[in-house]
Amino acid sequence: MEKRESWGSIFGFIMTAAGFSIGLGNIWRFPYMTGTNGGGAFVLVYLIIILLIGIPLFTMEMSLGRKTQLNPIQGMRSVTKKGSIWVAFGWLGVLSAFFILTYYIQIMGWILAYLIKMVTGSLSGLTAEGYSQAFENFVSNVGLVSLATIACSVIIGLISARGLEDGVEKACKNNDAIIVCNADHISYKILDLARFNRRVKMVFKC
Helix, strand or coil, rough: CCCCCCCCCCHHHHHHHHHHHHHHHHHHHHHHHHCCCCCCCHHHHHHHHHHHHHHHHHHHHHHHHHCCCHHHHHHHHHHHHCCCCCHHHHHHHHHHHHHHHHHHHHHHHHHHHHHHHHHHHHHHCHHHHHHHHHHHHHHHCCHHHHHHHHHHHHHHHHHHHHHHHHHHHHHHHHHHHHHHHHHHHHHHHHHHHCHHHHHHHHHCCC
16 A cells, blocks of 8 residues: 655644635635625624634544545545444545635636736836736736736746645745745835825725
8 A cells, every 4th residue: 555645744734724824815805705795894704604614614624634644535434324424524624625726727827928018027117006907918918818827827837746744835935935035025015105094094984
């Protein structure tokens, strides 16, 4: 029987779990959703949902994986009776991850394309209207969006092909460190802006 891979370190597992849990939505979409859906009231509902739904589901998935050392479907089968409806929750987890990936992979393509635009300086000097028009032009270019999405799919495939410890764990360690550095830089820029007080009022408005 082939030996299953395991995590190389606790730190690697934490970084991978953090990357899995936080997701693109909390970085890319959350600020926009907060500003357009009530500010602090939206954040409060968001935190309640995390406490009542997010954390219990995350704990259940981690516990199931640790106990059974199997994927969600086989894991549910191993801890329930044959024909149990609880196996459907394993399928639900796998299908949810698949459908989320079909959505996120395109957003990752956008990020990759914008990273290239940023490095090449093609976005320098644009006004707010200019940024909006540049985005509209980009997403309307089906060929370019498809190319960026395929490139991200290839990168993910190459990382996954290297396995758990040498692929996924190493990638998450490096990527999470980059995200933290970027978040620190963005936080500094926000705090440095003259309209900081106005933004605080927007977030905590009733």
